[in-house]
Structure formats: C-alpha cells, structure tokens
Amino acid sequence: MDPVSVRPMSTNFFTADVVRGLTIAFGAAALTVADTPRAMPVVEQCLAIFSSVVWWTEGFNTLDVAIQSGLLSAILICAQHTLSSAAPRGICFLLRYVIGPATAYLESLLHIAQAYSVLSDTISNPIVAPASPHQSNIQIYHGLQSDGPISQWACDNVLCSHIQPKSDFKRCSGCQEVLYCSTQCQQIDWQRGHRRYCALYWTSGRDLRLSFTSSERRFLRAVVHKDYEDKRSEISQTLVTRWAANPAAEVMTIFDYRASELSVSLHGISMTGNGQPGSHWPDLLARASQSRGRLSLHVLMVPDGNGGRVVVAPLRSAASDFHDGLKMLAMKGIDDLLQISDFVRICHSEEVHCL
Known part of the structure; x- marks a missing residue:
C-alpha cells in the first residue's frame, strides 16, 4: 500500500463516530490474528478502509479520535503476531504516512505519546518499536514547557x-x-x-x-x-x-x-x-x-x-x-x-x- 493507491471514501465516513467504530473494528480483527493467522486478509481489509479515511483531509482531522480509541494498541496486537519481514502493508502505511507525520501537530503528538507510554512495557516488535517518532518532539515540547510562554x-x-x-x-x-x-x-x-x-x-x-x-x-x-x-x-x-x-x-x-x-x-x-x-x-x-x-x-x-x-x-x-x-x-x-x-x-x- 502506498499513498497513490489509497482512494477516497464517501464523506459519510469522515466523522468521529465512524472513525471510532472503524478503529474498534480493526482492534477486534487484530485480536483474531493470534488464534487464526488466516484472518490476516481481514485485518488488511480493515487497514485499507481505515487508511482510505484518514489519508484525506477530513478523515485526518479525526486521527486523534482513532488514537484515543486504541489505534496504536490494535497495531501492536497485530504486529506482535507478524514476522517483521512480512508486516502488513497497511500497518507500514499508517506508521509512515499517518501516525509518524501527525507528531508535527502538538495535540496529536500528546495523544500519540500517551498511547505509547501505556504500551511502552510491551513494545518490542521491530515493526513498531522504531516507529515512535514522537520521542524527539516530546523532548521539544517539554523544553518549551520549561522555557515558559515567552517566544x-x-x-x-x-x-x-x-x-x-x-x-x-x-x-x-x-x-x-x-x-x-x-x-x-x-x-x-x-x-x-x-x-x-x-x-x-x-x-x-x-x-x-x-x-x-x-x-x-x-x-x-x-x-x-x-x-x-x-x-x-x-x-x-x-x-x-x-x-x-x-x-x-x-x-x-x-x-x-x-x-x-x-x-x-x-x-x-x-x-x-x-x-x-x-x-x-x-x-x-x-x-x-x-x-x-x-x-x-x-x-x-x-x-x-x-x-x-x-x-x-x-x-x-x-x-x-x-x-x-x-x-x-x-x-x-x-x-x-x-x-x-x-x-x-x-x-x-x-x-x-x-x-
């Protein structure tokens, strides 16, 4: 999967409630991979639908909702039962083109950092562990906090x-x-x-x-x-x-x-x-x-x-x-x-x- 292949969804999908539902559905599908490896095509389909939503401006604006609804946890669950050499393309797409870049926005960065902090004790999969670009930006944020509000x-x-x-x-x-x-x-x-x-x-x-x-x-x-x-x-x-x-x-x-x-x-x-x-x-x-x-x-x-x-x-x-x-x-x-x-x-x- 790459940005060129992602197609827009109906504008009906660009709502917080729909994105929250898609995230929960992705999480549920990811849970089945551990017991049923053949469920991976279903996970890929969920990822394709989700990516087709958040890749567009209206959907990207609801990314924080997805993160708060367990997006990173679902990615981790799926990655833990996947060989690093065979990572689902949808996961790689989300990490590279959606979640990583979103750390340029302060609100998204804080949501992502909070989600990673909850998962930090369990993140060991090579797919996910290097894909936490929030670390350096969090340091910048803390530096601004200590410097005070004067620019x-x-x-x-x-x-x-x-x-x-x-x-x-x-x-x-x-x-x-x-x-x-x-x-x-x-x-x-x-x-x-x-x-x-x-x-x-x-x-x-x-x-x-x-x-x-x-x-x-x-x-x-x-x-x-x-x-x-x-x-x-x-x-x-x-x-x-x-x-x-x-x-x-x-x-x-x-x-x-x-x-x-x-x-x-x-x-x-x-x-x-x-x-x-x-x-x-x-x-x-x-x-x-x-x-x-x-x-x-x-x-x-x-x-x-x-x-x-x-x-x-x-x-x-x-x-x-x-x-x-x-x-x-x-x-x-x-x-x-x-x-x-x-x-x-x-x-x-x-x-x-x-x-």
Missing part, C-alpha cells in the same frame, strides 16, 4: 531584524500580524511595501489562526528550528554549491513532514509544491530579496490528509554574517562538507523561526 521574535523591518521577546514588539494596527521594535522601523517597513500587503497579511494570519492555535504554532516553530539546526551543514553546503553556480540565485528550503522520515531540500523560489503558502507570499519573496540574508524562506509541508498543507516559517537572523560568509565560500569555490561544517560551527548569528 522570541524578529522585527519585521528586515534591515533591522532585531530579535527580542515577542511581547516587547509593537503590532501593525491594520493586519495585527507584522511586528516592529520601534515606530521608526514600522514607518520604514510601511514605505518599503507593507502598505500594499497589509490586508493580505490579515487574511493569511486569520487562516493560520483557524488552523493552528498559538501553542501549536510555537511548537511547530521549535520543531523546524531543531531540524534546521540538525541539517544546517548540509543545507549550507547546498546553498554554497548553488551560489557558486549562480551568485544571484534565490532559494527556499522545504522541510517535508508528510512522512515519518523528514525530507529537507532546496528549490528555486517559484516552486512551492501545493501552491503559495498564504496570500502574503509575494511580499515574503520581496522581503527575502531585500533582507541581505536576514530573512531566509523556510517552507513546511505538513500532513493534512491528501497532499498536505504548505506553511511558511521564515528564518530570521539578527545579522548578515552567516549569509555573507557562505557567499564568500561560494566565491572561493569551497564546497567541502567538512570545511563548511567548521564554518557553521564557528559563525552563528542569533536566529529565530517566525510562524
């Missing part, structure tokens, strides 16, 4: 980009989305172009708030920042290679969370996968171009059923030193990963993801 942010005058606690900034009174460290920075940004995009920022902000709570956005910022730090050397090497070939190249970094294994890639700014990540995207392109490396376009592909959702989380830097250093390496033709890793280690500007 760091960057001034939206990109030539300033001063980083300080978000609560210390002044919001634009029109869109309520862009933030400034001073009245002067607000005036500069208004003249730069915000006057043309203010209403669009309000629309994009409203859509984002309807999709993510402030806690979920803060968590997602922390997740992508950790992943960026982990991949910084490889990303920097790719940037240097691109700039060596074309010093004027403008790129964005895509973090794809739609499968359990994170995929990070760099693309030209015109490539956004499933469309523009918000109506303010053209202004973000202009900001990045004018920022002298203080705004880098980081685009997140997050799970949302079929195709996923595009979310932009710009990486803001307090200074241009790191960007300028990579440009210098490109001019010198230095693209060795070890040398770039050394540069990454010693040259750091204060950075924060904004979402």
